[in-house]
Amino acid sequence: MARIRKVLVANRGEIAVRVMRTCKELWLKTVAVYSEADRTALHARFADEAYCIGPAPSRQSYLSAENILAAAKQSGADAIHPGYGFLSENASFVRACDKAGVTFVGPPASAMDAMGEKTRARANMQKAGVPVVPGTTAPFASADEARAYAKQIGFPVMLKAAGGGGGKGMRRIDREEDLDAAWRTARSEAMSAFGNDAVYLEKFLDQPHHVEIQVFADTHGNCIHLNERECSAQRRNQKVVEETPSPILTPQMRAAMGEVAVKAAKAVGYVGAGTVEFLVDSARNFYFLEMNTRLQVEHPVTEWVTGIDLVAWQLHVAQGGVLPFLEPIKPRGHSIEVRVYAEDPATNFMPSPGHIVELRTPSGPFLRDDSGVYAGYTVPNTYDPMISKLSVWAPTRAEAIRRMLRALDEYVVKGITTNIAYLKAILAHPDFQRGDYDTGFLSRAHQQLLGAEDPQRTRLALLAAVLRAHHRAEQKAKHLPPPNAAAATSGWRTSGRHLGGWKRS
Numbered sequence: 001m002a003r004i005r006k007v008l009v010a011n012r013g014e015i016a017v018r019v020m021r022t023c024k025e026l027w028l029k030t031v032a033v034y035s036e037a038d039r040t041a042l043h044a045r046f047a048d049e050a051y052c053i054g055p056a057p058s059r060q061s062y063l064s065a066e067n068i069l070a071a072a073k074q075s076g077a078d079a080i081h082p083g084y085g086f087l088s089e090n091a092s093f094v095r096a097c098d099k100a101g102v103t104f105v106g107p108p109a110s111a112m113d114a115m116g117e118k119t120r121a122r123a124n125m126q127k128a129g130v131p132v133v134p135g136t137t138a139p140f141a142s143a144d145e146a147r148a149y150a151k152q153i154g155f156p157v158m159l160k161a162a163g164g165g166g167g168k169g170m171r172r173i174d175r176e177e178d179l180d181a182a183w184r185t186a187r188s189e190a191m192s193a194f195g196n197d198a199v200y201l202e203k204f205l206d207q208p209h210h211v212e213i214q215v216f217a218d219t220h221g222n223c224i225h226l227n228e229r230e231c232s233a234q235r236r237n238q239k240v241v242e243e244t245p246s247p248i249l250t251p252q253m254r255a256a257m258g259e260v261a262v263k264a265a266k267a268v269g270y271v272g273a274g275t276v277e278f279l280v281d282s283a284r285n286f287y288f289l290e291m292n293t294r295l296q297v298e299h300p301v302t303e304w305v306t307g308i309d310l311v312a313w314q315l316h317v318a319q320g321g322v323l324p325f326l327e328p329i330k331p332r333g334h335s336i337e338v339r340v341y342a343e344d345p346a347t348n349f350m351p352s353p354g355h356i357v358e359l360r361t362p363s364g365p366f367l368r369d370d371s372g373v374y375a376g377y378t379v380p381n382t383y384d385p386m387i388s389k390l391s392v393w394a395p396t397r398a399e400a401i402r403r404m405l406r407a408l409d410e411y412v413v414k415g416i417t418t419n420i421a422y423l424k425a426i427l428a429h430p431d432f433q434r435g436d437y438d439t440g441f442l443s444r445a446h447q448q449l450l451g452a453e454d455p456q457r458t459r460l461a462l463l464a465a466v467l468r469a470h471h472r473a474e475q476k477a478k479h480l481p482p483p484n485a486a487a488a489t490s491g492w493r494t495s496g497r498h499l500g501g502w503k504r505s
């Protein structure tokens, strides 16, 4: 494999900036691609060169293999790093890169094919002796076939899309009479999410833990694991807080899951950074769920406890490099990551794009803020509203929680609404502090977490009420009708956002 000199990062936001940082440290030239909505985006400014690859919609820009490869050709980039999301797990994009003679920094297309179709992945894992969640390894031809199988393994069951993971098109079915409706909705959701309406069944595991193992393989047959990440703090199948080590893993479980994850990666000829996801049930049995054939959003927590720059390893392996460490790495300390979103928990987490008037990000000992935004930037409403990831390291879990709370206290974003207060409430919650939480935690604690007062918002709400009362009194004095009653009580006004904040379109 040829030596890489210039990397095109086919992504946007925090991950594009993060990948470029490692490229710069390795003396590699960097190329950004951006859509018309991202003209002022940080990643476009950060790179040595930047190319517009199309209009705002992802399908016409970040998901356009043709436009991305045209930018690679025009810039003379000899490698493409896909980040996560977009084309990062798209086997036909890998084949297009191979054909264009551009190194794809990631696994071969064959490994993506083996793991991308979830029933095939499960069949491959069963063959490799990897324990999978009890269920089928082929899609059903009809609802009747699904019904017969569900009655055989017993309700509740989980109907899932064979075309892709992440919870899209997933439906829990508790009773036989619910199956037909679930069958229809799951298939239509799967079709719109993956262009494939095939569905299969698994036995439903009640409020499992979601624990994943980082694996890394080179092109010389070496494959190791870099321990686990606990990802059970999820809302609507979206990870919110991740940590390593997992509070529920024993050393024996860690060794067993690591060995199984390496077996899974080797079984599909994996190369590069990958993540094997497991569900862990209440009896602490673990089952293969799916494999993500990309670098994950939450990779920084693994970097903190191992001291490894995973993107540097990706670039090293993409040029035929041998894995630098072949014996298992002994991670040290504890790391936690939180995802900071431009969304408003008070309005059911509606995205809150808009102009960032003021931004003060946390800093200090053993803290990292992977951000895709800056003061003065306008967060577009076209893409995922995650604006940054905050991660910390400390010798113990308790110290890591304390450090993260200190960091979140420092984090000031004005002009848009974020989930920072919600994140603080999670870290301060007794169940989280005890390390006793599963995938049902955030929904069980939902009201408590939203209710946690954020002093800043309280002050703004009080100010809003005073201003409104003053305005009413003025209107009355002038014998004018009171302000529009509806507007005065609409949801967003009490959030204080109307005080120079962003107006909802």
Ligand code: MV4
Binding pocket: 133, 158, 165, 166, 167, 168, 170, 202, 203, 204, 205, 206, 207, 208, 210, 232, 234, 236, 237, 279, 289, 439, 440
């Ligand atoms: C499951 C499950 C329980 N039983 N499958 C979530 C998305 C994808 N990663 C698979 N997921 C799950 N699959 C069976 N058979 C529980 C999850 C799950 C989850 C489900 C609902 C809400 C949040 C969740 C977080 C992690 C895992």
